[in-house]
Amino acid sequence: MSDSQPLKRTPLFDEHVAAGGKIVPFAGFEMPVQYTGIREEHTAVRTRAGLFDVSHMGEIFIRGPRALEFVQRVSCNDHGKMAVGRAQYTGLMYPEGTFVDDMLVHKMADDEYLLVVNAANTDKDFAYLAGVAAGQEGVEVVNESDRWAQLALQGPVALDVLQQLASTDLSEIRYYRFTWGEVLGRRALIARTGYTGEDGFEVYVAPEDAPPIWRAMLEEGASRGVMPAGLGARDTLRLEAGMALYGNDIDETTTPLEAGLDWIVKLSKGDFIGRDVIELQAEQGVERKLVGFEMVDRGIARHGYPVLLDAGDAEPSGTVTSGTLSPTLDKAIGMAYVPAPAAGIGNEIIIDIRGKMRRARIVQLPFYSRKKKKTTV
Amino acid sequence: MAVPEGLSYTRSHEWMRREGDTAVVGITQYAQDQLGEVVYVELPEIGDAVEQGTEMGTLESVKAVSEFYSPASGEVLAVNERLADEPNLVNDDPYGEGWLVKLKISAVDETKLLDAAAYDEIVAAESH
Numbered sequence: 079m080s081d082s083q084p085l086k087r088t089p090l091f092d093e094h095v096a097a098g099g100k101i102v103p104f105a106g107f108e109m110p111v112q113y114t115g116i117r118e119e120h121t122a123v124r125t126r127a128g129l130f131d132v133s134h135m136g137e138i139f140i141r142g143p144r145a146l147e148f149v150q151r152v153s154c155n156d157h158g159k160m161a162v163g164r165a166q167y168t169g170l171m172y173p174e175g176t177f178v179d180d181m182l183v184h185k186m187a188d189d190e191y192l193l194v195v196n197a198a199n200t201d202k203d204f205a206y207l208a209g210v211a212a213g214q215e216g217v218e219v220v221n222e223s224d225r226w227a228q229l230a231l232q233g234p235v236a237l238d239v240l241q242q243l244a245s246t247d248l249s250e251i252r253y254y255r256f257t258w259g260e261v262l263g264r265r266a267l268i269a270r271t272g273y274t275g276e277d278g279f280e281v282y283v284a285p286e287d288a289p290p291i292w293r294a295m296l297e298e299g300a301s302r303g304v305m306p307a308g309l310g311a312r313d314t315l316r317l318e319a320g321m322a323l324y325g326n327d328i329d330e331t332t333t334p335l336e337a338g339l340d341w342i343v344k345l346s347k348g349d350f351i352g353r354d355v356i357e358l359q360a361e362q363g364v365e366r367k368l369v370g371f372e373m374v375d376r377g378i379a380r381h382g383y384p385v386l387l388d389a390g391d392a393e394p395s396g397t398v399t400s401g402t403l404s405p406t407l408d409k410a411i412g413m414a415y416v417p418a419p420a421a422g423i424g425n426e427i428i429i430d431i432r433g434k435m436r437r438a439r440i441v442q443l444p445f446y447s448r449k450k451k452k453t454t455v
Numbered sequence: 456m457a458v459p460e461g462l463s464y465t466r467s468h469e470w471m472r473r474e475g476d477t478a479v480v481g482i483t484q485y486a487q488d489q490l491g492e493v494v495y496v497e498l499p500e501i502g503d504a505v506e507q508g509t510e511m512g513t514l515e516s517v518k519a520v521s522e523f524y525s526p527a528s529g530e531v532l533a534v535n536e537r538l539a540d541e542p543n544l545v546n547d548d549p550y551g552e553g554w555l556v557k558l559k560i561s562a563v564d565e566t567k568l569l570d571a572a573a574y575d576e577i578v579a580a581e582s583h
Contacts, residue, residue: 100491111518112491115491115492116491116492116516116517116518117492117494117517310517310518313518314517376495376497377495377497378494378495378515378520380520402517402518403494403495403515403517405517410495432513432520
């Protein structure tokens with residue numbers, strides 16, 4: 079996307095400005111990076127709940143009698159056994175076995191799938207999908223991104239707060255399931271999904287319904303400490319939860335196996351785009367792996383910093399893909415690609431932080447996982 | 456945002472409070488606001504020689520890294536050790552407990568420094 083294109087605004091732009099949001103350009107949109115502060119918003123999501131505007135995300139529908147066959151062809155996960163009302167995480171694949179994008183596939187009906195994709199990739203994904211579908215009977219690719227707003231209410235009290243506004247019994251919606259219902263009397267697709275590592279919901283509504291629902295969620299949640307949360311907190315939350323960010327941790331040069339996303343690769347389902355490369359990697363092993371690390375020495379590793387295996391190495395062996403100070407753990411954490419033989423848990427690596435060689439240790443991902451209540455799901 | 460009188464300022468948003476040939480250095484209220492919550496501060500070593508206008512250390516927020524520059528030439532006499540555990544002091548009290556470095560000044564190019572009124576104009580211009 080060229081910088082000269084005008085930035086888009088979500089239907090909630092005025093709400094962000096009114097709430098004191100610091101607005102930055104992101105993925106072609108003017109989005110709030112924070113309201114009161116990244117750490118405060120981050121903690122609200124971990125302990126209470128935060129409300130995110132994720133209307134910039136793309137919604138692409140695959141429709142037609144051959145919709146499943148098409149989704150199976152472009153995705154590395156197996157969607158053949160999904161029931162209607164289920165969501166599944168996967169990669170949209172190039173023939174090289176690398177990521178066009180990562181996405182959530184929702185089965186709306188036997189002949190209809192909703193792909194929720196990254197905002198920065200929506201146009202690219204749509205063009206790619208349309209190209210694959212070109213000339214094929216029985217499948218239609220439709221970009222409905224401008225027709226949907228999306229609100230993510232995430233955190234331990236998300237269910238209680240949303241339940242006050244929703245017509246359906248939300249406790250019936252299990253993790254990675256969704257249903258149609260009403261929120262504030264407006265038609266909404268309510269999904270128990272998220273990108274924070276907490277329990278919560280992603281609610282898809284018509285653009286004109288987004289502002290009243292946004293305000294109602296904040297009003298309803300005010301007594302429970304719910305606050306709006308921006309892109310800054312979204313990034314630190316997903317990184318603590320060990321979730322990959324397209325453009326940082328995965329991209330058009332990385333495969334799902336290199337990214338440690340073996341669980342979204344289902345070679346048993348049959349052929350799909352990029353399968354040859356991934357199958358070969360599965361047999362022979364990958365050359366590099368995405369790992370999580372904690373800093374041992376002082377300093378915060380950032381996206382793009384070189385990774386060395388030994389402080390004296392003349393050439394870097396890998397690269398940091400994401401890094402931040404973890405607000406929950408109060409430690410500097412990150413993810414990096416390292417050569418597979420060096421990827422063992424507990425191994426020490428060196429990160430070149432602006433010319434200073436600082437030690438870090440490879441740790442198990444995720445950095446943070448919530449305590450699951452035994453009574454739910 | 457009031458800019459305190461009696462301090463010297465730089466265009467890169469540091470302040471300097473001079474007492475004889477020593478000076479205390481920090482970043483301004485405007486700079487901390489632009490940076491957001493500081494979570495990590497990297498300071499020079501005591502005894503380091505510094506040159507006016509060159510990088511002296513870094514301040515990191517959750518999202519970003521930002522360098523700060525020395526407003527004078529000289530030697531590092533002390534650094535604010537409290538910032539290791541309380542980097543947020545830079546946000547909470549940028550002209551006081553959030554100070555960064557104490558210098559022994561050997562030379563200052565006064566033409567590169569601003570008084571409160573001149574600095575205020577720069578901030579006003581940048582914020583609009």
